[in-house]
Amino acid sequence: MGEGTRHKDVVDEIRRGSSEWILKDSYGRSVHKKLLFIGVTLLFLVITAIVSVGIGSVSISFIDVTKSLGHAIFGSLVPLPDNQWYATIVYARSSRTVLCILCGIALAISGTVMQNLLRNPLVSPFTLGVSSAASFGAAMGIVFLPAIFGSAITDSIEIFGNDISLKSVLIVVCAFTCGLASIGIVLLLSRRPNVSRSTIILSGVIISYLFQAGISLAKYISDDDALREITLWLMGGMWNATWETDILLIPIVIICFILLECMSSNLNTLSAGDDIAKNLGVNVNRLRMRGLIISTMVTSACISFTGIIGFIGLMAPHLCRLVIGNDSRYLIPASALVGALILLLSDTVARIIISPSELPVGIIMYILGGVFFIWMVSRKNKVTSL
Amino acid sequence: MTLSIKGIRQGYGDSIVLDDVSLDIEKGEIMTVLGPNGSGKSTLIMTICNIMRPKTGTINIDGKNALELHGKDFSKLVGYVPQKYVTGDSLRVFEAVLLGRAPYMEWSYSEDDFEMAARAIELMGIEDLIDKNTKELSGGQMQKVVIARALAQNPEYYALDEPTSALDLKNQLSALSTMKKIVSSKNAGVIFALHDINLAFKYSDKVVLLKNGHIYSIGNPRDVINEENIMNVYGVHCEILNGSDGMHVNVFEDR
Numbered sequence: 045m046g047e048g049t050r051h052k053d054v055v056d057e058i059r060r061g062s063s064e065w066i067l068k069d070s071y072g073r074s075v076h077k078k079l080l081f082i083g084v085t086l087l088f089l090v091i092t093a094i095v096s097v098g099i100g101s102v103s104i105s106f107i108d109v110t111k112s113l114g115h116a117i118f119g120s121l122v123p124l125p126d127n128q129w130y131a132t133i134v135y136a137r138s139s140r141t142v143l144c145i146l147c148g149i150a151l152a153i154s155g156t157v158m159q160n161l162l163r164n165p166l167v168s169p170f171t172l173g174v175s176s177a178a179s180f181g182a183a184m185g186i187v188f189l190p191a192i193f194g195s196a197i198t199d200s201i202e203i204f205g206n207d208i209s210l211k212s213v214l215i216v217v218c219a220f221t222c223g224l225a226s227i228g229i230v231l232l233l234s235r236r237p238n239v240s241r242s243t244i245i246l247s248g249v250i251i252s253y254l255f256q257a258g259i260s261l262a263k264y265i266s267d268d269d270a271l272r273e274i275t276l277w278l279m280g281g282m283w284n285a286t287w288e289t290d291i292l293l294i295p296i297v298i299i300c301f302i303l304l305e306c307m308s309s310n311l312n313t314l315s316a317g318d319d320i321a322k323n324l325g326v327n328v329n330r331l332r333m334r335g336l337i338i339s340t341m342v343t344s345a346c347i348s349f350t351g352i353i354g355f356i357g358l359m360a361p362h363l364c365r366l367v368i369g370n371d372s373r374y375l376i377p378a379s380a381l382v383g384a385l386i387l388l389l390s391d392t393v394a395r396i397i398i399s400p401s402e403l404p405v406g407i408i409m410y411i412l413g414g415v416f417f418i419w420m421v422s423r424k425n426k427v428t429s430l
Numbered sequence: 431m432t433l434s435i436k437g438i439r440q441g442y443g444d445s446i447v448l449d450d451v452s453l454d455i456e457k458g459e460i461m462t463v464l465g466p467n468g469s470g471k472s473t474l475i476m477t478i479c480n481i482m483r484p485k486t487g488t489i490n491i492d493g494k495n496a497l498e499l500h501g502k503d504f505s506k507l508v509g510y511v512p513q514k515y516v517t518g519d520s521l522r523v524f525e526a527v528l529l530g531r532a533p534y535m536e537w538s539y540s541e542d543d544f545e546m547a548a549r550a551i552e553l554m555g556i557e558d559l560i561d562k563n564t565k566e567l568s569g570g571q572m573q574k575v576v577i578a579r580a581l582a583q584n585p586e587y588y589a590l591d592e593p594t595s596a597l598d599l600k601n602q603l604s605a606l607s608t609m610k611k612i613v614s615s616k617n618a619g620v621i622f623a624l625h626d627i628n629l630a631f632k633y634s635d636k637v638v639l640l641k642n643g644h645i646y647s648i649g650n651p652r653d654v655i656n657e658e659n660i661m662n663v664y665g666v667h668c669e670i671l672n673g674s675d676g677m678h679v680n681v682f683e684d685r
Contacts, residue, residue, distance in 0.1 A: 063557055064548035070524050070561050071544070313532045315521065316579070322481045323510035324532040324583070325501035370521055373537065 078374040081367055085381040092385060093145065096392045097137045101400060104129045113138065140285035143349070144391045144405075145384040146293045147282075148356060149301065150346040152383020153376055154339035155357020156364075157304050160311045160372055161335045162234060166245050166420070168357030169343040170413075173226045173251030175352045178344035180255040181222030183262040183274050185215040185348075208292050212349075216292070219348035223340040226251045231336065280351040280406020282391055289349050300342035301380060307335055308372040315370060353406050355413025356383045362420065386412075431457040431492045433478070433508070433587045433619055438487035440470075440477050447473045448643045451487075455587060455619040460610065462630040463623045464655075465640030466664050471623035472513055474640070475591040478621065479510040492586065505533040509580035513591040513623070515572060520565040526575050527551055530582030543582075550581035553608050569596035577605060581612070587619040588612070594629065602626075606633045627655060627679045639663050655679060 094113065098104040112133040114122035124130070155168035169175050189211060190197050197214075200207040233247045263274055276283065310331050313321040318328050347353070360383035364375055387405065390412065394403040433455040440448040448470045455461050463471045476482045478489070480496065489496040491507050499507070509530070521529075527550055531543040551557055554574045564572060573596040580588060588609065594602040610633055612618050624630050630637055630651060637654040639647040641663045647654045660668045660679070671678040 063552045064544055066557065066560055067524050067548045067551065068544050070522065071528070071539070074522065074525075309532060309535060309537060312525075313529055316526070316529055317512070317515065319476065319479075319481045319512050320510065320515075320529075320579075322501075323479045323505055323508070324529070325503075325505035326532070327501055369525070371525060 074369065074371075075374075078368040078371070078378065081364075082374065082378050082381060085378065085385060089145070089381055089385045089388070092388050092392070093141050096141050096144075096388055097133055099392060099396060100137060102129070102132075104133060109133055135287070139287045139290050140282050140391070141388065142290045143282050143285040143293070144388040146290065146297045147346040147350050147353060148360070148384030148387035149380040150293075150297050150342040150383075151353065151356035151387075152360035152379040153301055153304055154343045155383075156361040156372070156376055156379040157307075157311065157335050157339050158357070159361055160314060161332050162230075162244060163314070164244055165362070166358070167248065168355070168361075169223075169339065169347075170352070170354040170357060171245055172230050172248040173255065174223045174340055174343050175347055175354065176252040176255040176259070177226035178219035178223040178340075178347040179278060179352050180258045180262070181218035181220070181344070182215050182348040183259050183278070184222075185211075185218035186273055186277075187262050187266045187270050189214055189218075208288055212289065212292060215348045216296075216345050219344040220341055222255065223344035223347075224337065226255065227336050227340045231332070276404075277351040278406075279404035280353040280409065281394075281404035282350060284349050293345055293349070296345045297342055300338050301376070303338050304335065305373070305376050307331060308376055311335070311372040312370075351404075351406060353387065353409050355409050355416060356387055358420075359383075359413060359416050360386060362416075431586075431619075432490075433492075433496075433621075434490045435478065436488045436490075438474075438477060438489075439485045440473055440482060440487075441485065446485075446643060448477065448484075451643070451645055453638060453645065453648060455621050457586070457619045458613060458617045459635040460613055460620045460622065460633055461636040461638060462634040462651075463621065463638045463640060464625075464627060464630055464663075465646075469640040469663075470643040471640060472591050475510070475589045475621065475623050478587075478589045479508050480504050481510065502533040505583065505585070507585050508587045508589060509583040509585040511577050511580045511588070511590040511593050513595065515576045520563050523556065523559045523562050523564060523567070523575055524551075526564050527578045527582050530579040530584075533583065546584050547578075547582045550578040553581055553612070554578040555604070570598060570601055573597055574601070574605070577608075585618070587621070589621050591623045592625060593622060594624070594626065602629065609633075627660070627681075631655060631677045631679065652677065 094106055094109050097113070098106060098109045108125060108129060111122065111125035112130045115124050115130070116134045151169055158167045158169065158172060159165055193210070197211045199210045201210055201213060229251055230244060230247055234244050259274070259278065263271055266274060310321070310326045313324045313326050314328065314331070321328050360379045361375065364378040364382055368374055368378055390408040391405040394405040394408050397403055436452045438448055438451040439446065451474060453461070463474060465471050473482065477484050480501075483497065496504060496507070524547070527547045528539060528543065530550065531539060531547060534540070535543060551560065554577055556571070556574050556578060559567065559571060559575070564575065567575065573593065577590070577593060580590070590609070593605055597605055606629060609620050613620055634651050636649065637651045638645055639654050639659055646663050647659050655677070656670060657668055660666060667682045669680045671680060
């Protein structure tokens, strides 16, 4: 081998090593930034959760809340605090905080995944009409289930070792079924050739109107008790928070989160387009179907207890995309935490803004979301190119 | 070692775009598909890449029935560069290239993944773009990134649909030379769909001329690209010139 050839090989080797080093360095820095964001958001969420539990008709100090929750979670590792608020904190207030976190996670991960699956930055459970459809299902459940099942509706069934009322479970099933119907219509429309992104959003709006008409009908034919229940619940609030609700939702949210996170690598390939994703070994149709069904499941389950809470699925992913980019492996957990944080903050504001009364958190989210939507549309060139 | 397709019939709904197409892509050779618009070039490339399943016919890769392979196993064998690429989510260039490692990864990237992606970035000469956002790239730069992604995939065969369409003259030559280098260094097989007959002359070992979804002619570029075939397939007159650096085609308007 000549001197010149050896020299060229050495230079090539150095170049190769340097490219790999630059690549690893860039990748490492980007992962570090994402993990830092997730860590900081988690810390904020924990602090906000503790503060939120302390706020109410009686203010409870941060330390007392921390000690009580610590004992409730870690048992004898943390001694039972000697304050009189233990039961209030653990059995009453924290169930609402947990419900906020669960719903925030559910709506945010659904929005993130739906945006990736349909490659449309404006879709979310709310804009696709899934929220309205699930609400319609739940409203129908509230009105008709007692008539269908009679006194049996008050029976309990055991789920994960806890007694859950049959009515709660059936309402989730009704919400999920209608949510699936709405996503089915959107899927059918989006599979037609040359369908634009705005057409998908418009389909969502139309589906939303159809199901809202159904909700109005349900309200019209319901008796006074059911009407009051539906009206309050449609405003989107956390009044129904109980540990029974949380225990039903916790496994659903955790399982759906894990399933969606397992899809995250494949969701990334979809960002390069369906054709490349297929060539990279992804079964695109199956991925889209499974992702949308899981997103609908987790959204419907939460909405059936809280009513319509809009825009979380739009805001959380977008804020995260701005900071950490579009890698779904990190975007899904980051959106989950940001969604939970936004909803928890909004609910806390809703509880104290007109104290001693409180606003439905749905109203706060409509205001926040409306402003956010206008901001997104005003920077349309950047957003629609996602 | 061969990628062999036999009796392929392909189309969209009831409309048939390819009919009874059979060809063999040998390892270590570049095959170019030529033909007028609508002749089925892109459909042929997408069929080879498992993006469209053929209505009838078989695809065998190195003796394996490709239509029965698992998606990830197939993608380790054939890489795809599309004619139109989706700019998609705004990714960093290194993320876009690392996507090519999807068939090999579960959740995180290995040392091999970084090594292959870095090699692809070097081969395409896009080291200075590594940290850029794909939204900030020009069409030509993006096309290089898309080719780099396919190189990172490290398959046995590459199928590229008009890979030079967004590139300037210098980058066209550079991209095709890179593929030629890969063919010889890795003993890979390559099939291009191209519009530029002169590039086909310069870089191909074999040429396929498609007309209305059928193979009109297949073989050595000097045998396939001649005045009569060009007239019959494209409907234009031309002359073939034998220059010092190879064959050239001069196309004329109607005389």
